[in-house]
Amino acid sequence: MASHNNPLKILETCRVAPFPNSSQSATELSLPLTFFDTFWLKFPPVERLFFYQLSHSTLQHFNSTILPKLKHSLSLALLHYLPLAGKLTWPPNVPKPIISYIPDDAVSLLVAESTADFNRLSGDDIRESPELRHLTPELLTSDERASSMALQITLFPNQGFSIGITTHHAVIDGNVATKFMKSWAYLCTKLDTQDPSLLPELTPFFDRAVIKDPTGLYMVFLKNYSGFHGVRYFRSQPAKLDGGEGERKVNFLFPVDYRNRMDPPLPANYFGNCVFPGQAIIKARDFMEENGVVIITEKISNMINEIEEKGVYEGAEKNLENLMTVEAGAQTLSIAGSIRFNVYGVDFGWGRPKKVEIVSVDRTGAIALAESGDGNGIEIGVVLSVNEMETFKSVFVSGLQN
Template structure:
């Protein structure tokens, strides 16, 4: 890969006034993710045109619309800090701040990287930009445009998890795409971020203080470092994308109903069916030896708390639920039903309140579970509609969450065709091949 140029793109506005300086304290929803690795996504777009067209036409439009999008999402150009005078980390922004945009060219095979075949995880790492993070401060967003001459281009986005959840991150990309595609300087109201955080985030149980205290003790005492966990990508990591069509999901639903013995609390949503099926395939492919299997579920709390939170809220607003099941039961013939029951039970507790158990979230994150538990996270959501991000040259050919090769999580998204759900998964080559076979054969039986 050859880096062509690095731009510092500052927020600009043609339709509203930008603040000259502002600061946003993190909420307890944000603080929970303080030192977790950044979230990395790559959007692949077909662009079978000569190189000059990219640099003379496409790049200027992308840069200009990016500046306008940052005018709405201006905190993304700022820095995360944790001053000694503050009891919690803060996002600081002033008019001198900007976002790094790297422009590069790659001689890699675009069609290979943008296909749905299994590939080595490291093959896409050169398409990912990096945040600048020290003990004292961290950048929040970094972007990279990579041209594959006469084939296509990719947009790599790396975002700090303590500032953005998946909803906000993909809302930013959606806003950038809208402004570029429509050649507009104004966003529709539903895409304009909501910053009145203190109006909607009520911390009656002092969760922010609890989470901050837990982070200060890690490597402490009083450890205010912003350096994120260094989670390495395992050797021989292979990534793949797998699709469950609407027909596949309906087939899984009917199978579960046929095996059910009177349980009236089953949730048979797309999310539950999808996570249940891929979890069973994964346990069998990995030949998991742990006694229990734990699925860590991210739950969007927008609309689940009082006062109601706008869908365009800026920042993290994600809670957690854990679905635990005995591994041997997942390996049994009716493993999918067992997984559906466990997921249904975990989500049923949302009726008691989205923040039920929140006082334990940081402890679980930092201390983990006992050695007999295999923990898998579930990231992303089909509701983010990542394949709807058209900058004016068509929908993405492929979207990858690159950071799951460090976390080991499943990633869920919509499909390019609009028919069903796409699942991203990374493991070693042997497991991936076994998973692919189990995934396909299970849908044919």
């Protein structure tokens, strides 16, 4: 039963497989990791939450209409995204992990009902992070394997529903995760048509041969990350909260998508990771200056220009070394998400999301970025302690007023 501390009632736990009676669903698939994938092996799963407002979402309507459509279209979408129904495996005595799918594989789906206030959870006010964590599923993991993806659909009776998606970062990046959600949503809107097909721009491209590795970055990344625990280096805190000496160095990390920066460029629908962190060491005083945004933007712009000139390979080993040798406990700012994913375009036929959150920033400490729901700006998400959040509110409001 739902309780005040955990207002969640589990309705069903099931596995959704790629649609049966298809030659695709009976096909085994194995994908090697690239050096882009290997970089993310030790990072926590990415958890994103989509809220959909629907006032007539009674339990009966949910069970008879909404849930069957979501399950059926999910099964159809998985036909195109077989690795997401599979797993990341690293068997003993095998030097390289692989992503694999066999016909018995399926995605774990948890269906629940919540008595929580949908409008508050999907609003812009401050919330406790455990309130959102109830709505996201855990990945099944062991020493030798991990699920690629897990899903949770939660009904808020007469208010709406949410979809929580958790993905292994070594399998896909945010670009692909968003394309999968759009594929699932698109097929959900086409269930009334006979043999609905997926749009070409949403159909994943699996050929790993397009990722060249002339300098052996795969083995370099794999060797170095065997002893790396990732997240402890990437704990963030907005700049002006920390104060302290202006000469103190701040490690600023931001995701760089290399799809269009490879030679030749990768297909836009490439399945896998093609993201690597850009890194800038910035003095604390730059964040605290009145025109700090301009200063930092200029520094990042210069770094992007340098990346455009050098590409992914030149200096990659040195960049990895710099990322791994950041002093433990040093202040770090990192970014999750992107304002280019159009996450608010994921419409299953009941309207655009009311709110989209990256829940996993409560574990990584990253600052979440997305385009705003109305398309007129950006959304920024941060997770802080109570005292830090109060200070952040004061600093943020003061900044807007000035």
